Amino acid sequence: MNSKPNAIVAQSGGPTAVINSSACGVIQEAANCGKIGKVLGAINGILGVLKEDLFDISAEKPETIEALKQTPAAAIGSCRYKLKSLDDFKADYERILDVFKVHDIHYFFYAGGNDSMDSADKINKLAADIGYDLVCMGVPKTIDNDLAYTDHCPGYGSTAKYVATCTMEAGKDTEALYTTDTCTILEVMGRNAGWIAAAAGLAARCSEDAPHLIYMPEAAFSFEKLVSDVKEVLKEFARVFIVAGEGLKNEKGNYITADTGAFGTDSFGHVQLGGVADMLKAVIEKEVGIKARFNKLGTNQRSAMHFASLTDVNEAYMCGQAAVKAAMAGENGKMVTLVRQDGRGYKCTTGLAELSDVANGEKKVPPEYINEKGNGITDAMRDYARPLIRGQAPVTIGDDGLPVYMRFERKPVEKKLPEYL
Amino acid sequence: MNSKPNAIVAQSGGPTAVINSSACGVIQEAANCGKIGKVLGAINGILGVLKEDLFDISAEKPETIEALKQTPAAAIGSCRYKLKSLDDFKADYERILDVFKVHDIHYFFYAGGNDSMDSADKINKLAADIGYDLVCMGVPKTIDNDLAYTDHCPGYGSTAKYVATCTMEAGKDTEALYTTDTCTILEVMGRNAGWIAAAAGLAARCSEDAPHLIYMPEAAFSFEKLVSDVKEVLKEFARVFIVAGEGLKNEKGNYITADTGAFGTDSFGHVQLGGVADMLKAVIEKEVGIKARFNKLGTNQRSAMHFASLTDVNEAYMCGQAAVKAAMAGENGKMVTLVRQDGRGYKCTTGLAELSDVANGEKKVPPEYINEKGNGITDAMRDYARPLIRGQAPVTIGDDGLPVYMRFERKPVEKKLPEYL
Numbered sequence: 134m135n136s137k138p139n140a141i142v143a144q145s146g147g148p149t150a151v152i153n154s155s156a157c158g159v160i161q162e163a164a165n166c167g168k169i170g171k172v173l174g175a176i177n178g179i180l181g182v183l184k185e186d187l188f189d190i191s192a193e194k195p196e197t198i199e200a201l202k203q204t205p206a207a208a209i210g211s212c213r214y215k216l217k218s219l220d221d222f223k224a225d226y227e228r229i230l231d232v233f234k235v236h237d238i239h240y241f242f243y244a245g246g247n248d249s250m251d252s253a254d255k256i257n258k259l260a261a262d263i264g265y266d267l268v269c270m271g272v273p274k275t276i277d278n279d280l281a282y283t284d285h286c287p288g289y290g291s292t293a294k295y296v297a298t299c300t301m302e303a304g305k306d307t308e309a310l311y312t313t314d315t316c317t318i319l320e321v322m323g324r325n326a327g328w329i330a331a332a333a334g335l336a337a338r339c340s341e342d343a344p345h346l347i348y349m350p351e352a353a354f355s356f357e358k359l360v361s362d363v364k365e366v367l368k369e370f371a372r373v374f375i376v377a378g379e380g381l382k383n384e385k386g387n388y389i390t391a392d393t394g395a396f397g398t399d400s401f402g403h404v405q406l407g408g409v410a411d412m413l414k415a416v417i418e419k420e421v422g423i424k425a426r427f428n429k430l431g432t433n434q435r436s437a438m439h440f441a442s443l444t445d446v447n448e449a450y451m452c453g454q455a456a457v458k459a460a461m462a463g464e465n466g467k468m469v470t471l472v473r474q475d476g477r478g479y480k481c482t483t484g485l486a487e488l489s490d491v492a493n494g495e496k497k498v499p500p501e502y503i504n505e506k507g508n509g510i511t512d513a514m515r516d517y518a519r520p521l522i523r524g525q526a527p528v529t530i531g532d533d534g535l536p537v538y539m540r541f542e543r544k545p546v547e548k549k550l551p552e553y554l
Numbered sequence: 555m556n557s558k559p560n561a562i563v564a565q566s567g568g569p570t571a572v573i574n575s576s577a578c579g580v581i582q583e584a585a586n587c588g589k590i591g592k593v594l595g596a597i598n599g600i601l602g603v604l605k606e607d608l609f610d611i612s613a614e615k616p617e618t619i620e621a622l623k624q625t626p627a628a629a630i631g632s633c634r635y636k637l638k639s640l641d642d643f644k645a646d647y648e649r650i651l652d653v654f655k656v657h658d659i660h661y662f663f664y665a666g667g668n669d670s671m672d673s674a675d676k677i678n679k680l681a682a683d684i685g686y687d688l689v690c691m692g693v694p695k696t697i698d699n700d701l702a703y704t705d706h707c708p709g710y711g712s713t714a715k716y717v718a719t720c721t722m723e724a725g726k727d728t729e730a731l732y733t734t735d736t737c738t739i740l741e742v743m744g745r746n747a748g749w750i751a752a753a754a755g756l757a758a759r760c761s762e763d764a765p766h767l768i769y770m771p772e773a774a775f776s777f778e779k780l781v782s783d784v785k786e787v788l789k790e791f792a793r794v795f796i797v798a799g800e801g802l803k804n805e806k807g808n809y810i811t812a813d814t815g816a817f818g819t820d821s822f823g824h825v826q827l828g829g830v831a832d833m834l835k836a837v838i839e840k841e842v843g844i845k846a847r848f849n850k851l852g853t854n855q856r857s858a859m860h861f862a863s864l865t866d867v868n869e870a871y872m873c874g875q876a877a878v879k880a881a882m883a884g885e886n887g888k889m890v891t892l893v894r895q896d897g898r899g900y901k902c903t904t905g906l907a908e909l910s911d912v913a914n915g916e917k918k919v920p921p922e923y924i925n926e927k928g929n930g931i932t933d934a935m936r937d938y939a940r941p942l943i944r945g946q947a948p949v950t951i952g953d954d955g956l957p958v959y960m961r962f963e964r965k966p967v968e969k970k971l972p973e974y975l
Contacts, residue, residue, distance in 0.1 A: 148730045177733050206726035213734040297956055302857035305627035305959060309569045312598050313634040317853060335956060431849030432738060436723035440860050442955070523955040534863070534944040535718055535756060538726060 137170035138239035145178040145245030148206035149288030150441040151449035152244050152274045157201035158453025159242045160190055166461050173546055177210035179252055182229050184554050187546040200539035203528050205438035208541055216252045226259045228553050235549045242456050244272035247280060250468050251492035257466050270456040271468030271488050276435045278328035281494025282486035283470035287452055290445030290521035293332030295437040296321055300336035303428055304343020304374045311372035316417055316425035320410035322434060324380040327351050327498045332518050333376040334510035343374035350380040351498045352507030354389055360420045362508050377409050439536055443524025448481060455483040479520035558591035559660035566599040566666030569627035570709030571862040572870035573665050573695045577630060578622035579874025580663045581611055587882050594967055598631035600673055603650050604975050608967040621960035624949050626859035629962055637673045647680045649974050656970045663877050665693035668701060671889050672913035678887050691877040692889030692909050697856045699749035702915025703907035704891035708873055711866030711942035714753030716858040717742055721757035724849055725764020725795045732793035737838055737846035741831035743855060744799045748772050748919045753939050754797040755931035764795035771801040772919045773928030775810055781841045783929050798830050860957055864945025869902060876904040900941035
C-alpha cells in the first residue's frame with residue numbers, strides 16, 4: 134500500500150541536451166528521499182496534466198532512468214502551451230489541481246524557462262488559496278541562458294560548447310576555401326538574449342580564428358555597420374566568419390526580420406524568427422560583392438548530446454536533485470538556481486529563488502561582456518562562459534556506431550476524470 | 555645537398571573532416587620512402603601552383619603534421635578553381651609545369667573529387683607530351699561519396715556519422731515538442747547524389763525514430779507526393795522528420811529550387827543550391843497546415859571533426875599513404891581507390907583507378923538502396939554505410955574545453971618565376 138504522496142515531474146519549452154539529466158536528478162532523489170510515493174511523468178508538460186496524460190516513471194527500468202543523463206531533448210515530452218492568467222482562465226488551473234487531487238499528487242517539479250516558472254507559481258498560489266497541500270518547485274532549463282537569479286542555466290553550457298566547436302570547424306572550412314566561399318554566417322538561437330552567439334566567441338584563440346564578427350540582440354544592428362565591419366575583416370584576413378543571433382534588432386529595437394507566415398508567432402506570443410542569416414548573406418553579396426553562405430544549426434544546437442558539456446550535465450542533475458531536497462526541507466514556490474562560488478577555480482552550488490521573481494525577470498548579456506564596437510565579446514565573457522563548457526559528457530555508442538538514446542515505455546496511469554481539452 | 559626530386563601535395567574542392575588525414579598520409583609516407591626530397595604544399599590547391607604560392611611542409615614540426623589527423627577542413631588550403639580544357643587554355647597547364655620544373659617537382663599528389671582528378675590527368679598528359687618526368691597521383695576526397703571506381707570516398711563516413719547523429723538528436727527534439735513543432739526538415743549536402751541524405755537513414759532503429767522521410771536527388775521529387783507522405787506519417791506518429799538533399803529534382807530532372815542570385819553558379823559551373831528546406835517548409839505549412847522548421851548544417855556537416863568516424867580517418871590516411879607507395883612502385887596517372895573485401899566483417903584495402911576514368915564517372919545511390927516509395931532507404935544501404943561510420947576519431951581537447959586544431963606555419967618557398975594570375 135502506498136500512503137506517501139505522489140509527485141509529478143514535467144518538462145516545458147524548447148528541449149536541451151541536459152533537461153533529461155535534471156529529470157533524472159528529480160526522479161532518483163525522489164526515490165531516495167523516502168517521502169514520495171510514485172513519480173509520475175506528465176506527457177508534454179502542462180498539457181499532460183490538463184489532459185490527465187500521465188505515465189508511471191517509477192515503473193520504468195532503473196537503467197532507462199539512468200540513461201536520461203545521456204539522452205537529449207525531453208523524454209517525458211515537452212510543450213509550448215501557455216497557461217493564461219489566473220483571472221482570465223481559472224478553469225485550466227482548477228483542472229490542474231483536480232488532476233493532482235485525484236492522483237494524490239502533492240509535489241510538482243517543473244523544468245523550464247520563465248514562462249514555466251510563471252505557470253508553476255500560479256498553480257501554487259491557487260493551491261494555497263483553496264487549501265490544497267502542494268509543493269511546487271522549479272528547475273531551470275534554457276539554452277538561451279536568460280533566466281534571472283541564476284548564474285547560468287542548465288542547457289546553456291552544452292549549447293555553448295557545441296556552437297563554439299561548430300564555429301571553430303566551419304571557420305576552418307572558410308579558412309580553407311576562402312578564395313571561393315569568402316564569407317560564412319552561422320545563425321544561432323537566442324530570441325532576445327545573445328548568450329549563445331557570445332559563446333561562439335570562445336572558438337577564437339587568436340584574431341585570425343573564427344568568428345571575426347559576432348552580432349547579438351543586445352547591440353543595435355545596422356546593415357551599414359555590417360558592411361563596414363565585413364570590409365575591415367576582409368582587409369586583414371581575406372575571409373570573414375560571422376555569428377549572428379536569430380533575434381537581431383535595429384536601433385529602434387525592432388527585429389531586423391520576422392517570419393510573417395501563417396505561423397508567425399508561437400503560442401506564447403513570441404514572434405517566430407528565421408532568416409537573419411539569409412538576410413545578412415544577401416546584403417553582403419550585394420554590398421560587398423563576395424560570396425556568402427550560411428549554416429543554421431537549428432534544433433541541433435539544443436540537442437547535441439554527442440558533444441555535450443560534462444559540467445552542464447552534472448549541474449543539470451544537481452538542479453533536479455536540489456529541487457527535491459529543498460522540497461523535503463520544507464521549501465515551496467522556489468526555483469533552484471546555480472550559484473558560482475567566489476575564489477580561484479570554478480565551483481558551483483545551488484540556491485533558491487522565488488518562482489514569481491524568476492517569472493518576471495530576464496538576463497541579457499551585460500554591456501561589459503560585449504566589445505565596444507558591438508561586434509564581439511570581451512575577456513569578461515570568456516571568463517564567464519569557459520568553465521561551463523568543460524568536460525565531455527559520456528555517451529554510449531551502439532554496435533551500429535551511433536549514440537544510444539533512451540525512450541520511456543510510458544506505462545499509462547489510468548485516467549479518472551472526464552476529458553479536458 | 556638535396557638531389558632527390560621534390561613533391562607537391564595539394565587539396566581541392568569542398569573540405570572534409572579527413573582530407574588532412576590523407577595529406578598526413580602523403581607527407582609521412584613521402585618522408586619515409588627515402589626517394590622524395592622536400593614535400594611542398596600548394597596553398598589553395600591548383601591556384602597555389604599557378605601563383606607559385608608554395609610552402610615547405612617538410613619544415614613544419616612533426617607534431618603539426620601528426621595533428622593533421624585530427625584537424626578538419628584543408629590545412630594546405632583548397633580552391634574551386636577549374637582548369638579549362640587543354641585545347642582552350644594550354645597556358646595554365648604550361649604554367650603549372652613551369653612551376654614544377656623550377657622547383658624540381660616530379661611528384662604531384664592531388665586530393666579532390668572528379669574535377670580535380672580531371673585536372674591531374676590533363677597535367678600528367680601534357681607532361682608526358684613534352685617529356686617532363688612527372689608522376690601524378692590522385693587521392694579521393696568528397697563527402698558526397700559520388701566518385702566512381704571506389705567503394706566509397708574518404709570524407710563520407712564522417713559526414714554520414716555526423717548527419718545520422720544530428721538526425722537522431724533533432725529527431726528526439728521533434729519527438730519532445732511535436733505538439734508545437736510538428737515537422738522538422740534537415741537539409742543536407744549532395745548536389746547530384748543522395749548519399750548523405752541516405753546516411754541519415756541510419757539514425758532510425760525503428761519506424762518511430764527519425765527520419766521518417768528521406769528525399770534524395772536520385773528519386774524524382776514532387777510536392778504532391780511530399781504532402782501525401784507527410785500526412786501518412788502524421789497519422790501514425792503525430793510528427794514528421796524529413797531529411798532532404800539540397801539537390802532535389804522534379805520528374806523532368808530539374809532542380810526544384812536554385813539560387814538565382816549573383817553567385818548562382820560556382821566556378822566549376824555547378825548551380826549553387828539553397829533553399830530546398832525553406833521551400834519544403836512553406837509547402838508543408840500551407841498544404842498540411844502544421845508548423846515546420848528546418849535545420850541546415852551547411853559546412854558544419856563536412857567539418858565535424860569532433861564526432862568524426864575513426865574508420866574514415868584511418869582510411870583517408872591509408873589513401874594518402876597508398877598514393878605515395880604506388881608512385882614509388884612505378885604507378886602514374888592513377889587515383890587510389892577503396893576496395894571493400896568480400897567475406898564476413900568489414901575489411902577495406904586500397905586499389906588504383908585511371909584518373910581519366912574517375913574524372914568522367916559519377917556514382918549515384920543505386921535503385922536497390924532506395925525504397926519503392928522513393929522516400930527512404932533499404933537494408934542494402936544500411937549494410938553498405940554502417941561500417942563506414944564506426945569508431946570515434948580522437949580529438950585533443952584544450953584547457954579551454956574545446957578541440958585543438960592545427961594550423962601550418964607555412965614557411966614560404968621563394969618564388970622564382972614572374973607573376974601569373
